[in-house]
Amino acid sequence: MADHEHIPHPTPRQYVQIAVLLAVLTAVEVGLFYLEEGVEQIGTSITAPALIVLAFIKFAIVVGYYMHIRYEKPLVSRFFATGFIAALVLYAAVILAMLFSSNIL
Amino acid sequence: MADIAHADAHHDEHESTGIDSRKLGMWVFLSSEFFFFGALISNYMLFKGRDFAYETIMPRELYDIPFTSISSFVLLMSSLTMVLAHNALAEGDQNRTRTWLLATAMLGMVFIGGQYFEFTEFILEGMTLTSNPAASAFFMLTGFHGGHVFLGIVMLLSLYGISRRNGQLSEAQGLNLELVGLYWHFVDIIWIVIFTIVYLIP
Numbered sequence: 001m002a003d004h005e006h007i008p009h010p011t012p013r014q015y016v017q018i019a020v021l022l023a024v025l026t027a028v029e030v031g032l033f034y035l036e037e038g039v040e041q042i043g044t045s046i047t048a049p050a051l052i053v054l055a056f057i058k059f060a061i062v063v064g065y066y067m068h069i070r071y072e073k074p075l076v077s078r079f080f081a082t083g084f085i086a087a088l089v090l091y092a093a094v095i096l097a098m099l100f101s102s103n104i105l
Numbered sequence: 106m107a108d109i110a111h112a113d114a115h116h117d118e119h120e121s122t123g124i125d126s127r128k129l130g131m132w133v134f135l136s137s138e139f140f141f142f143g144a145l146i147s148n149y150m151l152f153k154g155r156d157f158a159y160e161t162i163m164p165r166e167l168y169d170i171p172f173t174s175i176s177s178f179v180l181l182m183s184s185l186t187m188v189l190a191h192n193a194l195a196e197g198d199q200n201r202t203r204t205w206l207l208a209t210a211m212l213g214m215v216f217i218g219g220q221y222f223e224f225t226e227f228i229l230e231g232m233t234l235t236s237n238p239a240a241s242a243f244f245m246l247t248g249f250h251g252g253h254v255f256l257g258i259v260m261l262l263s264l265y266g267i268s269r270r271n272g273q274l275s276e277a278q279g280l281n282l283e284l285v286g287l288y289w290h291f292v293d294i295i296w297i298v299i300f301t302i303v304y305l306i307p
Contacts, residue, residue: 012192019185023178030174033305048306055301059294066188067290073124076132083136087143094147 007071018065022058029054131284135291142295145249146302149242153303162232164243168304169223176219177300180254183212184293191286199273202282203265209289210261213254220251243303250299253292260285 010018029051036047064070069077122129153165190205224244227233234244264282268274274282 009192009195012189015185015188015192019182022181022184026174026177026181029301029305030170033170036307051301051305055297058297062184062290062294062297066184066293067287073122075122075124076129079129079132079136083139087139090140090143091147091150094151098151 009068009071010065015065018061022061025054025058125280127280127284128287131287135287138291138295142246142250142298145242145246146298149239149246149303152237152239152242155239157237159237161237161240162230163237163239164227164232164303165307167227167230167232169226170304172219172223173300173304176216176223177296179212179219180216180293180296183209183216184290186212187286187289191283194274194279194282199268202274203268206261206265206268206282210258210265213258213261213289217251217254217258220247220254224248246299246303250292250295253295257285257289257292260288 032047032050032054063080069080153163186205186208190202190209193199193201193205224247227240232240234241264274264278264285267278
């Protein structure tokens with residue numbers, strides 16, 4: 001049997017600590033939004049990638065700890081990751097279409 | 106003996122992967138939902154920065170970031186109450202399970218109420234579903250997400266009602282709570298993406 005089945009689930013106290021972390025990350029995201037609004041020189045070159053990284057961290061925390069994917073069999077992760085990656089490919093295709101065609105529609 | 110053999114066969118039928126079929130089914134369903142929301146997000150991205158030949162109000166001009174940040178916080182906290190409901194049931198505390206289920210449903214209602222308020226404000230400002238393609242994409246994306254939240258609230262209240270009526274959630278209903286929890290957290294992670302891509306990134 002895989003080891004992940006023996007990993008103990010977080011305690012209620014740890015769930016609350018995770019929620020506090022998620023709230024702090026959200027506050028940082030909003031702070032970055034206003035930083036970009038206030039300091040135009042920074043532009044989107046720093047804030048957009050930083051916001052995407054922060055969103056991904058929040059996403060991974062919720063999936064890993066609240067959806068308990070860390071404690072599931074690898075098959076579950078594979079199914080879930082397949083959909084997520086496919087959606088990312090779709091999203092990337094749209095971005096590329098936008099970059100290479102200004103009159104796509 | 107035949108009963109035991111039948112029970113074993115039944116067990117194998119449901120758990121040949123080692124995972125309950127209903128749970129695996131929910132994970133596959135949630136995985137497919139990435140395609141659904143991926144298409145809607147892509148659609149919004151396609152139109153959000155475009156100039157239109159006619160005068161129109163773009164969604165970005167109307168966003169109220171402090172308000173939406175609070176809505177996002179409320180939905181994040183509903184994920185906490187959901188996982189606490191699941192934890193309480195695992196510990197056999199039925200009263201605490203009901204309390205957290207109700208709290209999750211109420212936080213979901215607050216989020217939906219906020220979305221209703223936001224949509225109303227946008228419409229009063231002159232941006233409707235048909236104002237321009239960006240507005241259509243915005244309402245479609247956030248509206249479908251709101252629809253998912255609404256469905257989650259219905260499922261949460263159903264579980265709460267069953268628990269109140271029977272005095273407890275049985276083992277089978279406990280699995281239902283876990284499945285509803287997975288769905289609820291998924292709705293939360295989709296909002297994490299929407300909040301960043303639609304509201305925060307220019």
